[in-house]
Amino acid sequence: MSKVLVYPWEIGAFFTRRIISAIFLIIFWFAVANGSSNTLNFKHLVAYFLVSGAVQNIIFSNGWPFGKKMYRMIKNGEFSNYLIKPISIIPFLFFGFLGENWMAVAFSVVSFSIGIIILPPAGIFNILLFLIFLFLALIFSLSINLFLACASFHIVEISGIKNSIDHVREVLSGSLIPLTLFPIFIRQIVMFSPFPLLAFTPTYVLQNSIPLQELFQILAVSLFWSFGLFALMMLFWKKSLKHYEGVGI
Amino acid sequence: MKHKIQIILANIKNTFQHETAYFTESWSNILSTVFYTITLLIFINILYTNIDTFAGYSKNEMFFIVFIGQLTFYIGWGIFAGNIEILSDDIYNGTLDFILLKPVSSIFFVSLRKLPIVSAIRDGLPNILTIVILINWSALSLNTINIIWGIIIFIMGQIIWHCIRFILILPSFWLGSAKQFWGVSYELQDTHNVPFEGYVRGLRIFFSTVLPILIVNAMSVSVMLNRSSGMIMTVWATLVAIVFLIIINWLWKISLRNYTSATS
Numbered sequence: 001m002s003k004v005l006v007y008p009w010e011i012g013a014f015f016t017r018r019i020i021s022a023i024f025l026i027i028f029w030f031a032v033a034n035g036s037s038n039t040l041n042f043k044h045l046v047a048y049f050l051v052s053g054a055v056q057n058i059i060f061s062n063g064w065p066f067g068k069k070m071y072r073m074i075k076n077g078e079f080s081n082y083l084i085k086p087i088s089i090i091p092f093l094f095f096g097f098l099g100e101n102w103m104a105v106a107f108s109v110v111s112f113s114i115g116i117i118i119l120p121p122a123g124i125f126n127i128l129l130f131l132i133f134l135f136l137a138l139i140f141s142l143s144i145n146l147f148l149a150c151a152s153f154h155i156v157e158i159s160g161i162k163n164s165i166d167h168v169r170e171v172l173s174g175s176l177i178p179l180t181l182f183p184i185f186i187r188q189i190v191m192f193s194p195f196p197l198l199a200f201t202p203t204y205v206l207q208n209s210i211p212l213q214e215l216f217q218i219l220a221v222s223l224f225w226s227f228g229l230f231a232l233m234m235l236f237w238k239k240s241l242k243h244y245e246g247v248g249i
Numbered sequence: 250m251k252h253k254i255q256i257i258l259a260n261i262k263n264t265f266q267h268e269t270a271y272f273t274e275s276w277s278n279i280l281s282t283v284f285y286t287i288t289l290l291i292f293i294n295i296l297y298t299n300i301d302t303f304a305g306y307s308k309n310e311m312f313f314i315v316f317i318g319q320l321t322f323y324i325g326w327g328i329f330a331g332n333i334e335i336l337s338d339d340i341y342n343g344t345l346d347f348i349l350l351k352p353v354s355s356i357f358f359v360s361l362r363k364l365p366i367v368s369a370i371r372d373g374l375p376n377i378l379t380i381v382i383l384i385n386w387s388a389l390s391l392n393t394i395n396i397i398w399g400i401i402i403f404i405m406g407q408i409i410w411h412c413i414r415f416i417l418i419l420p421s422f423w424l425g426s427a428k429q430f431w432g433v434s435y436e437l438q439d440t441h442n443v444p445f446e447g448y449v450r451g452l453r454i455f456f457s458t459v460l461p462i463l464i465v466n467a468m469s470v471s472v473m474l475n476r477s478s479g480m481i482m483t484v485w486a487t488l489v490a491i492v493f494l495i496i497i498n499w500l501w502k503i504s505l506r507n508y509t510s511a512t513s
Binding site for chain 2: 009010011013014016017018020021024025027028032034035036040157158159160161163164167168170171176177181182183
């Protein structure tokens with residue numbers, strides 16, 4: 001955290017960035033809602049994007065910044081410093097990263113608060129569900145971030161792969177356009193993929209009363225992908241570490 | 250002038266050698282571009298299943314906005330922006346000293362030292378061509394005069410954007426780091442895919458004068474599609490570009506006075 005505080009003006013610029021981004025999002029959806037005959041509710045759209053944006057920032061899925069940081073460390077050899085320390089590398093690096101990115105988390109809290117003021121949660125139970133899905137989303141996001149880190153042990157340049165996954169995430173997670181606006185058939189297919197968990201699902205369960213059957217289906221899919229992929233990535237991580245070539249190793 | 254053209258050609262050649270040295274390692278960028286195009290097309294198609302028009306623009310006209318938006322991105326961000334982004338590091342680690350020692354205008358050199366034309370074409374061409382194919386050109390109300398006005402506005406808009414990016418990186422001279430300031434320009438580029446008519450009048454004026462980010466894309470498209478007066482907008486865009494060029498030259502001089510180099 002103290003690293004970030006060295007440049008206080010940068011903190012101001014960071015919040016300015018986020019506010020500008022939110023303003024343009026509002027302008028965009030205002031123009032879209034005006035072009036809609038009756039299907040789109042501007043207030044609901046703004047609340048959706050504020051909450052889903054907060055989710056993406058809290059779980060670090062927007063641009064996969066944790067994976068990006070790790071692959072840079074692996075590429076420039078800085079990673080060697082952590083291999084020789086008697087620590088568990090992933091948690092150590094993740095919490096260090098969390099400290100460096102506290103501003104994103106702080107802004108997410110503000111964005112989330114405004115979102116639930118505009119459109120309050122459907123009930124107390126929905127808040128609990130939101131927290132459960134947020135945790136699952138964090139596990140899944142961490143897995144993708146780890147995948148990018150692991151890939152950098154094998155491939156020299158992974159920024160293209162990172163961007164490709166990010167583009168897919170933008171559409172299928174509902175961060176670009178809510179999945180409720182998708183044609184029903186396509187939406188049903190997308191809901192079986194892991195991506196909605198990264199933005200749409202936590203927001204959806206917070207803002208809507210969901211039938212029990214649908215809820216169980218979403219929960220089962222989310223549990224499968226988050227823990228399944230995380231287990232797979234831990235295996236991949238252990239195998240990939242053997243490929244690491246650093247100075248003196 | 251001849252001397253400056255020789256420098257630009259030398260910079261293109263140097264960048265070309267650098268780009269092609271590890272060309273195959275950047276294959277995954279093409280993959281990213283393909284995914285981006287698919288994402289964009291899905292987005293527009295889903296959007297238009299829920300709306301009839303977007304700020305008065307049909308789906309076909311929206312594809313045209315995206316087409317100009319992509320040109321804006323690959324010319325502005327793909328070719329020129331990298332020069333400005335690395336300026337922050339140059340100031341921080343003192344490598345700007347070497348640029349200041351050269352017998353050329355420093356602002357000219359830092360703006361055009363790297364011109365990655367090959368990378369921009371490699372990454373941009375597949376999706377620009379895809380969008381070109383998707384546009385029903387005969388359904389657009391384009392005419393030669395408006396296209397010429399639009400191209401001039403587009404060029405002026407690129408100059409203005411270059412100046413805006415430059416202004417955002419200059420705090421590095423005082424603060425040591427301006428990465429988040431620079432990041433503001435990324436957020437501002439979100440305006441590229443919103444029609445000029447999608448903004449309320451006050452915002453349209455603000456984003457065409459004080460922070461003229463709409464000129465390059467939204468305004469040029471509006472003129473090309475015959476929704477705004479070509480001559481008035483071209484004169485306006487040119488005036489704003491001249492003012493911004495004067496501003497960055499002035500700010501550059503002030504910034505250099507505050508530069509504490511690595512050796513001083």
